[in-house]
Amino acid sequence: MSIRLSTADGNFEALFTELLATKREVSEEVGAVVAEVIARVREEGDAAVIDYTRRFDRFDPSVNGLRISAEEIAAAYEAVDKPTLEALKIARERIEAHHSRQLPSDLRYRDDAGVELGWRWTAIHTVGIYVPGGLASYPSSVLMNAVPARVAGVKRIVMTVPTPDGELNPLVLVAADIAGVTDIFRIGGAQAVAALAYGTETIPAVDKIVGPGNAYVAAAKRQVFGKVGIDMIAGPSEVLVVADPDNDPAWIAADLLAQAEHDSAAQSILMTTDAAFADAVEEAVQKQLETLPRAEIASASWRDFGAIILLNGLEEAPALIDRIAPEHLELATDVAEKLVLKIRNAGAVFIGRYTPEALGDYVAGSNHVLPTARSARFSSGLGVLDFMKRMSLLKAGPDQLRAIGPAAIALGRAEGLDAHARSVSIRLNA
Ligand SMILES: NC(=O)c1ccc[n+]([C@@H]2O[C@H](COP(=O)([O-])OP(=O)(O)OC[C@H]3O[C@@H](n4cnc5c(N)ncnc54)[C@H](O)[C@@H]3O)[C@@H](O)[C@H]2O)c1
Ligand SMILES: N[C@H](CO)Cc1c[nH]c[nH+]1
Numbered sequence: 001m002s003i004r005l006s007t008a009d010g011n012f013e014a015l016f017t018e019l020l021a022t023k024r025e026v027s028e029e030v031g032a033v034v035a036e037v038i039a040r041v042r043e044e045g046d047a048a049v050i051d052y053t054r055r056f057d058r059f060d061p062s063v064n065g066l067r068i069s070a071e072e073i074a075a076a077y078e079a080v081d082k083p084t085l086e087a088l089k090i091a092r093e094r095i096e097a098h099h100s101r102q103l104p105s106d107l108r109y110r111d112d113a114g115v116e117l118g119w120r121w122t123a124i125h126t127v128g129i130y131v132p133g134g135l136a137s138y139p140s141s142v143l144m145n146a147v148p149a150r151v152a153g154v155k156r157i158v159m160t161v162p163t164p165d166g167e168l169n170p171l172v173l174v175a176a177d178i179a180g181v182t183d184i185f186r187i188g189g190a191q192a193v194a195a196l197a198y199g200t201e202t203i204p205a206v207d208k209i210v211g212p213g214n215a216y217v218a219a220a221k222r223q224v225f226g227k228v229g230i231d232m233i234a235g236p237s238e239v240l241v242v243a244d245p246d247n248d249p250a251w252i253a254a255d256l257l258a259q260a261e262h263d264s265a266a267q268s269i270l271m272t273t274d275a276a277f278a279d280a281v282e283e284a285v286q287k288q289l290e291t292l293p294r295a296e297i298a299s300a301s302w303r304d305f306g307a308i309i310l311l312n313g314l315e316e317a318p319a320l321i322d323r324i325a326p327e328h329l330e331l332a333t334d335v336a337e338k339l340v341l342k343i344r345n346a347g348a349v350f351i352g353r354y355t356p357e358a359l360g361d362y363v364a365g366s367n368h369v370l371p372t373a374r375s376a377r378f379s380s381g382l383g384v385l386d387f388m389k390r391m392s393l394l395k396a397g398p399d400q401l402r403a404i405g406p407a408a409i410a411l412g413r414a415e416g417l418d419a420h421a422r423s424v425s426i427r428l429n430a
């Protein structure tokens, strides 16, 4: 049973604020564990990675080597059935087509003073992609990370994926192969992030680490930021479904459970205007849980973090949605197109009754690595630009230096930086 709030109640603001502040991870403890893992991996390299993998993933990766071999990838193709491989290829193509449209253009122009200005985009050379794998395997996340990197022009894509108990997921390996991943390592958690950031004897250090993961992965990415770039914090999944009473409660229940089944720390929220509809959805959730293989995880998530928010009218929705800033927002109402224009903060919006979030998780083409824990207030989902940098270009000749140089001299002197002023004046006085 989820908690229920109503905007009609006097204590709504207090309860809503509490909902926003809910911590879904035990952060202080995680932060300390992760700091120790990173320090040991920096110090001891492969030995620490192997030790932590034995401890957290329950197998010894030194037996087959940290790196997943070409033979293991070839064997994975044999283990994957044809329809699933076809589905993976459809997803890869759609993700590639969508992300190709994100490629930015270079620019060069001459302004009124004759100064040439512009920028040039270049790809990051080596990136690390973290593919989660503790509670479930995510071939789709391999594509969501690696395909935009390839589109951007990244030369080396180093992937880490935990393989609990040493079990390889063939579809994950095939996805990596068709997406153009160059190196794959069978490790996960904070030890994988640390290895990618600092490098070990076997694992190359990368320039940037991207990808979702659990609380340990998220904390590790935060802690290595600066040594390497990171994309954003994409932690336990979330969905906010805005649904009017014209929906089939079973469809909405299925959508709520689709995110709840990821992790007991996932969060699913329903916003609706009708109390009887809310009851029907709650009932449908309980019914569907009876047959869901991952019921244990999903019911824990729905019980501990699920919520139903009753509104007086849909016009109340946008302001509340912006405060929640959900990873995924479903608008299952006939006024979805109008509503979407009023929303500022969400990782991805699914418009209308026939766009379940799961479509975006797999095959729509947009990225499913999205900001969680309210970080959609200031960040966006993974895309091609996360794998690129923009260099400024400037060019002046003697006339342009004469035109704008004196102002630079004045500002250099005003800041007490005489060498700055001189590097301009020396040319003007030549
Ligand atoms: N936002 C997104 O785009 C997106 C996409 C896919 C998955 N997800 C989320 O990613 C998360 C994946 O989590 P997961 O656990 O399945 O896989 P994971 O790969 O993120 O984490 C598994 C690793 O966590 C480490 N770990 C586990 N318990 C530990 C402990 N007690 N101490 C230290 N380290 C420990 C282990 O090293 C293990 O290899 C889920 O919350 C899911 O919702 C998000
Ligand atoms: N919904 C997840 C992002 O929050 C992504 C995913 C992968 N596979 C299924 N779903």
Ligand SMILES: [Zn+2]
Pocket: 237, 258, 259, 262, 361
């Ligand atoms: Zn999902």
